[in-house]
Amino acid sequence: MSVFSKFKSFLGRHRNKFYLSGLIITGSLLALKYAQKQLRGCHEKEAKEFIERNRKLSHFDSINRTCNQTALNLSSTLLENICTTIDIDKTVNSLNQNSGNKLEMWNTLKVQVFMKAGTIIYSLVMLVITIKLQLNIVGSYLYKDPTSVSAILQEKYLSLCQNFLNEGIEKLANMLKLKFDNILSGVDLKKEMIISDIQTIFWSIQASLNSDMDGPINQFKNYVINTKLSESSDIYSNMLRDTADLLESEEVTSLATHLINCGFTLLVDQLFEFFVTGVSETSDTGNFVNHSQIKKPLAKIIPVLNRLLSKQALPQNLLQDILVSDRLQALCANVYESL
Secondary structure, three states: OOHHHHHHHHHHHOHHHHHHHHHHHHHHHHHHHHHHHHHHHHHHHHHHHHHHHHHHHHHHHHHHHHHHHHHHHHHHHHHHHHHHHOOHHHHHHHHHOOOOOHHHHHHHHHHHHHHHHHHHHHHHHHHHHHHHHHHHHHHHHHHHOOOOOOHHHHHHHHOHHHHHHHHHHHHHHHHHHHHHHHHHOOOOOOOEEOHHHHHHHHHHHHHHHHHOOOOOOOOHHHHHOOOOOOOOOOHHHHHHHHHHHHHOOHHHHHHHHHHHHHHHHHHHHHHHHHHHOOOOOEOOOOOEOOHHHOOEEHHHHHHHHHHHHHOOHHHHHHHHHHHOOHHHHHHHHHHHHHO
């Protein structure tokens, strides 16, 4: 039998096996090609998602840089409005000129300085939160559709801050005046106070405002939005409702309360330097001096507190602390992602 005949006979005997092997090999090749195609698809999808995430993150970072710069710019206007609303210089000039009842003017100055401190802290927190929320709401809409919010509509929406800078500041100052009048009415100017006494005054004002349903944080929305919300489905109405919902949310209430508390803590820390200036760690007898128990008359504390407010020590430091707040940044990210 020839070699060819033997080979033909071998194929005949094992024909089914060759068919099965061919099917397995062909199937394996097809499966391999399919897997490679799917893998390329996954890689392309991951690459697209990575690019999209980075593009969105870049957009978010750009918005927040704009937020910070806008807050810095508007804070100057805010502080000017506060100084105009609470005219401490007028009272100080009257005292220097010995015109009128001196004790009465000192009591007026006492309330004005404390209410100015409160107004600065509350208003800076409320202003920055409002700006951050608004710009992230606009940014979220624009990221999805760059033509959705026109420049004119953006200007109209962002002008809500002007409501707060004008009517809102005056309303806030008037409320704080009533609260501090009540808290400070029985505190004599000659009273020797330790730093915790000042802290207690600030805690009292926060507790009083938090428990008052007309307080600034409980009425945050009305300090910013002074128009009736429309049920219309247009972009501007949607943005207003989004803003109102956020300003009334538990998250914003909690955040604002936290930042306000941080503001008063910062002020107390700055004021504490006045209490300990020139005081050594030990007394003449060698005993340790407890700085927290150092006493100063209220009449001496008031001018120092006023200088802290006037020289921008508190406003600038507080503004920076608010802008870098992790909790505020997290809220902004949630707003940007959720809309």
